[in-house]
Amino acid sequence: xxxxxxxxxxxxxxxxxxxxxxxxxxxxxxxxxxxxxxxxxxxxxxxxxxxxxxxxxxxxxxxxxxxxxxxxxxxxxxxxxxxxxxxxxxxxxxxxxxxxxxxxxxxxxxxxxxx
Amino acid sequence: xxxxxxxxxxxxxxxxxxxxxxxxxxxxxxxxxxxxxxxxxxxxxxxxxxxxxxxxxxxxxxxxxxxxxxxxxxxxxxxxxxxxxxxxxxxxxxxxxxxxxxxxxxxxxxxx
Numbered sequence: 001x002x003x004x005x006x007x008x009x010x011x012x013x014x015x016x017x018x019x020x021x022x023x024x025x026x027x028x029x030x031x032x033x034x035x036x037x038x039x040x041x042x043x044x045x046x047x048x049x050x051x052x053x054x055x056x057x058x059x060x061x062x063x064x065x066x067x068x069x070x071x072x073x074x075x076x077x078x079x080x081x082x083x084x085x086x087x088x089x090x091x092x093x094x095x096x097x098x099x100x101x102x103x104x105x106x107x108x109x110x111x112x113x114x115x
Numbered sequence: 116x117x118x119x120x121x122x123x124x125x126x127x128x129x130x131x132x133x134x135x136x137x138x139x140x141x142x143x144x145x146x147x148x149x150x151x152x153x154x155x156x157x158x159x160x161x162x163x164x165x166x167x168x169x170x171x172x173x174x175x176x177x178x179x180x181x182x183x184x185x186x187x188x189x190x191x192x193x194x195x196x197x198x199x200x201x202x203x204x205x206x207x208x209x210x211x212x213x214x215x216x217x218x219x220x221x222x223x224x225x226x227x
Contacts, residue, residue: 004157031213033213033214042217042219042220043158043203043217043219043220045214045217048213048214050213056214091157091158093157093158095213097213101146101163102146102207102213102215103148103160103163104158104160104213104215105160106150106157106158106159107157108156108157109156109157
Protein backbone atom coordinates (compact mmCIF):
# COMPACT_ATOMS: atom_id res chain seq x y z
CA UNK A 1 0.00 0.00 0.00
CA UNK A 2 1.18 3.52 -0.74
CA UNK A 3 0.31 4.79 2.72
CA UNK A 4 -1.47 8.06 3.41
CA UNK A 5 -0.90 10.51 0.56
CA UNK A 6 -0.94 14.26 1.00
CA UNK A 7 -0.62 17.04 -1.51
CA UNK A 8 0.96 19.42 -1.97
CA UNK A 9 4.04 18.73 0.16
CA UNK A 10 4.86 22.41 0.34
CA UNK A 11 2.64 25.43 -0.16
CA UNK A 12 3.64 29.07 -0.06
CA UNK A 13 0.89 31.62 -0.40
CA UNK A 14 0.08 35.21 0.42
CA UNK A 15 -2.16 36.37 3.19
CA UNK A 16 -5.80 36.43 2.11
CA UNK A 17 -5.49 33.66 -0.44
CA UNK A 18 -7.45 30.42 -0.31
CA UNK A 19 -5.47 27.29 0.46
CA UNK A 20 -6.64 23.72 -0.13
CA UNK A 21 -4.80 20.74 1.31
CA UNK A 22 -5.57 17.25 0.09
CA UNK A 23 -5.42 13.80 1.61
CA UNK A 24 -5.93 10.26 0.39
CA UNK A 25 -6.22 7.80 3.30
CA UNK A 26 -5.07 4.20 3.21
CA UNK A 27 -7.57 2.11 1.26
CA UNK A 28 -10.09 0.46 3.56
CA UNK A 29 -9.55 2.84 6.47
CA UNK A 30 -12.77 4.40 7.75
CA UNK A 31 -11.29 7.04 10.09
CA UNK A 32 -9.49 10.13 8.84
CA UNK A 33 -7.82 12.78 10.99
CA UNK A 34 -6.43 16.24 10.26
CA UNK A 35 -3.69 17.58 12.57
CA UNK A 36 -1.69 20.79 12.68
CA UNK A 37 1.84 20.97 14.07
CA UNK A 38 3.61 24.17 15.13
CA UNK A 39 6.56 24.88 17.39
CA UNK A 40 4.37 26.87 19.77
CA UNK A 41 1.37 24.57 20.11
CA UNK A 42 2.78 21.17 19.18
CA UNK A 43 0.46 18.63 17.52
CA UNK A 44 -3.21 19.63 17.50
CA UNK A 45 -6.15 17.57 16.29
CA UNK A 46 -8.30 19.76 14.07
CA UNK A 47 -11.09 17.43 12.96
CA UNK A 48 -11.77 13.78 12.33
CA UNK A 49 -14.17 11.78 10.19
CA UNK A 50 -15.69 8.33 10.47
CA UNK A 51 -17.21 6.85 7.32
CA UNK A 52 -16.90 10.29 5.67
CA UNK A 53 -18.93 12.00 8.41
CA UNK A 54 -17.30 14.64 10.63
CA UNK A 55 -17.34 13.38 14.21
CA UNK A 56 -15.47 16.06 16.13
CA UNK A 57 -14.48 19.45 14.72
CA UNK A 58 -13.85 21.13 18.06
CA UNK A 59 -10.20 21.63 17.18
CA UNK A 60 -10.88 23.70 14.08
CA UNK A 61 -9.49 27.14 14.94
CA UNK A 62 -12.20 29.31 13.42
CA UNK A 63 -14.63 29.66 10.55
CA UNK A 64 -11.83 30.27 8.09
CA UNK A 65 -11.08 26.55 8.32
CA UNK A 66 -13.31 23.93 6.73
CA UNK A 67 -12.86 20.24 5.96
CA UNK A 68 -14.76 17.87 3.74
CA UNK A 69 -14.68 14.20 2.93
CA UNK A 70 -16.80 13.64 -0.19
CA UNK A 71 -15.87 9.95 -0.41
CA UNK A 72 -13.88 7.28 1.40
CA UNK A 73 -10.70 7.98 -0.53
CA UNK A 74 -10.41 11.76 -0.43
CA UNK A 75 -10.51 14.63 2.02
CA UNK A 76 -9.71 18.33 1.83
CA UNK A 77 -8.83 20.95 4.40
CA UNK A 78 -9.49 24.48 3.22
CA UNK A 79 -8.38 27.79 4.71
CA UNK A 80 -10.08 30.89 3.38
CA UNK A 81 -8.77 33.52 3.82
CA UNK A 82 -5.34 32.39 4.97
CA UNK A 83 -3.31 34.33 7.55
CA UNK A 84 0.38 34.23 8.50
CA UNK A 85 -0.48 32.52 11.82
CA UNK A 86 -1.84 29.55 9.83
CA UNK A 87 1.74 28.70 8.83
CA UNK A 88 2.34 25.16 10.08
CA UNK A 89 2.73 21.57 8.99
CA UNK A 90 -0.63 19.91 8.40
CA UNK A 91 -0.84 16.14 8.74
CA UNK A 92 -3.51 13.74 7.66
CA UNK A 93 -3.78 10.32 9.31
CA UNK A 94 -6.06 7.33 8.93
CA UNK A 95 -6.99 4.17 10.77
CA UNK A 96 -9.51 1.36 10.58
CA UNK A 97 -12.24 0.51 13.07
CA UNK A 98 -11.26 -3.10 12.42
CA UNK A 99 -7.79 -2.46 13.79
CA UNK A 100 -7.31 -4.08 17.18
CA UNK A 101 -4.91 -1.35 18.23
CA UNK A 102 -6.36 1.79 16.56
CA UNK A 103 -2.91 2.60 15.23
CA UNK A 104 -3.00 5.78 13.18
CA UNK A 105 -0.93 6.03 10.02
CA UNK A 106 0.32 9.48 9.17
CA UNK A 107 1.00 11.10 5.84
CA UNK A 108 4.22 13.05 5.18
CA UNK A 109 2.49 16.37 5.85
CA UNK A 110 1.99 19.62 3.97
CA UNK A 111 4.23 22.49 5.04
CA UNK A 112 2.19 25.68 4.66
CA UNK A 113 3.79 29.11 4.67
CA UNK A 114 1.53 32.14 4.55
CA UNK A 115 3.41 35.36 3.81
CA UNK B 116 -10.41 15.84 30.47
CA UNK B 117 -7.89 13.57 28.86
CA UNK B 118 -4.32 14.80 28.86
CA UNK B 119 -0.87 13.42 28.07
CA UNK B 120 2.28 15.09 29.40
CA UNK B 121 5.90 14.70 28.36
CA UNK B 122 9.10 16.57 29.00
CA UNK B 123 10.15 18.55 25.94
CA UNK B 124 13.84 17.77 25.58
CA UNK B 125 16.34 14.99 26.31
CA UNK B 126 20.00 14.92 25.40
CA UNK B 127 22.17 11.80 25.63
CA UNK B 128 25.53 10.57 24.40
CA UNK B 129 25.78 7.95 21.69
CA UNK B 130 25.87 4.48 23.23
CA UNK B 131 24.03 5.51 26.39
CA UNK B 132 20.45 4.52 27.21
CA UNK B 133 17.66 7.04 26.73
CA UNK B 134 14.53 7.07 28.86
CA UNK B 135 11.58 9.15 27.73
CA UNK B 136 8.75 9.53 30.20
CA UNK B 137 5.05 10.24 29.81
CA UNK B 138 2.06 10.61 32.11
CA UNK B 139 -1.56 10.29 31.08
CA UNK B 140 -4.90 10.83 32.75
CA UNK B 141 -7.45 8.50 31.17
CA UNK B 142 -7.54 5.38 33.33
CA UNK B 143 -9.74 3.63 30.78
CA UNK B 144 -7.04 3.76 28.09
CA UNK B 145 -6.72 0.36 26.46
CA UNK B 146 -3.65 1.01 24.34
CA UNK B 147 -0.73 3.40 24.75
CA UNK B 148 1.65 4.24 21.95
CA UNK B 149 5.04 5.65 21.12
CA UNK B 150 5.42 7.43 17.80
CA UNK B 151 8.65 8.73 16.29
CA UNK B 152 8.92 11.79 14.07
CA UNK B 153 12.12 12.33 12.13
CA UNK B 154 12.92 15.78 10.73
CA UNK B 155 10.65 16.72 7.83
CA UNK B 156 8.55 13.58 8.12
CA UNK B 157 5.23 12.45 9.54
CA UNK B 158 4.75 10.47 12.72
CA UNK B 159 5.52 6.79 12.53
CA UNK B 160 4.39 4.17 15.02
CA UNK B 161 7.35 2.88 17.00
CA UNK B 162 5.62 0.54 19.41
CA UNK B 163 2.50 0.16 21.53
CA UNK B 164 1.50 -1.58 24.73
CA UNK B 165 -1.82 -2.98 25.83
CA UNK B 166 -3.03 -1.72 29.19
CA UNK B 167 -2.97 -5.16 30.83
CA UNK B 168 0.78 -5.43 30.26
CA UNK B 169 3.55 -4.02 32.45
CA UNK B 170 6.37 -4.27 29.98
CA UNK B 171 7.03 -4.83 26.32
CA UNK B 172 10.44 -5.33 24.75
CA UNK B 173 11.27 -5.03 21.10
CA UNK B 174 14.97 -5.18 20.24
CA UNK B 175 16.52 -1.97 21.64
CA UNK B 176 13.17 -0.64 22.83
CA UNK B 177 11.61 -1.33 26.23
CA UNK B 178 8.22 0.08 27.18
CA UNK B 179 7.23 0.16 30.84
CA UNK B 180 3.67 0.85 31.97
CA UNK B 181 2.67 1.72 35.53
CA UNK B 182 -1.12 1.83 35.46
CA UNK B 183 -1.43 2.83 39.09
CA UNK B 184 0.61 5.99 38.53
CA UNK B 185 -0.54 6.39 34.89
CA UNK B 186 3.09 6.52 33.81
CA UNK B 187 4.57 5.24 30.58
CA UNK B 188 8.22 5.18 29.63
CA UNK B 189 10.27 4.32 26.56
CA UNK B 190 13.83 3.12 27.02
CA UNK B 191 16.14 3.04 24.03
CA UNK B 192 19.25 0.98 24.65
CA UNK B 193 22.57 1.81 22.97
CA UNK B 194 21.19 5.06 21.58
CA UNK B 195 22.49 5.97 18.13
CA UNK B 196 22.63 9.30 16.30
CA UNK B 197 19.90 7.96 14.02
CA UNK B 198 17.59 7.86 17.02
CA UNK B 199 17.59 11.66 17.14
CA UNK B 200 13.94 12.61 16.59
CA UNK B 201 10.82 13.74 18.38
CA UNK B 202 9.03 11.00 20.32
CA UNK B 203 5.32 11.26 21.00
CA UNK B 204 3.42 9.38 23.65
CA UNK B 205 -0.28 8.79 22.90
CA UNK B 206 -3.25 7.11 24.52
CA UNK B 207 -6.35 5.74 22.91
CA UNK B 208 -9.29 7.84 23.97
CA UNK B 209 -11.53 5.38 25.80
CA UNK B 210 -14.83 6.79 24.65
CA UNK B 211 -14.01 8.03 21.18
CA UNK B 212 -13.23 5.21 18.82
CA UNK B 213 -10.19 5.81 16.70
CA UNK B 214 -9.15 9.05 18.38
CA UNK B 215 -5.73 9.23 20.03
CA UNK B 216 -4.59 11.84 22.55
CA UNK B 217 -0.98 12.87 21.88
CA UNK B 218 1.56 14.41 24.21
CA UNK B 219 3.63 17.43 23.20
CA UNK B 220 6.54 15.30 22.07
CA UNK B 221 10.05 14.87 23.51
CA UNK B 222 12.92 15.97 21.30
CA UNK B 223 15.76 13.48 21.71
CA UNK B 224 19.21 14.74 20.79
CA UNK B 225 22.00 12.17 20.54
CA UNK B 226 25.51 13.55 20.68
CA UNK B 227 28.43 11.59 19.25
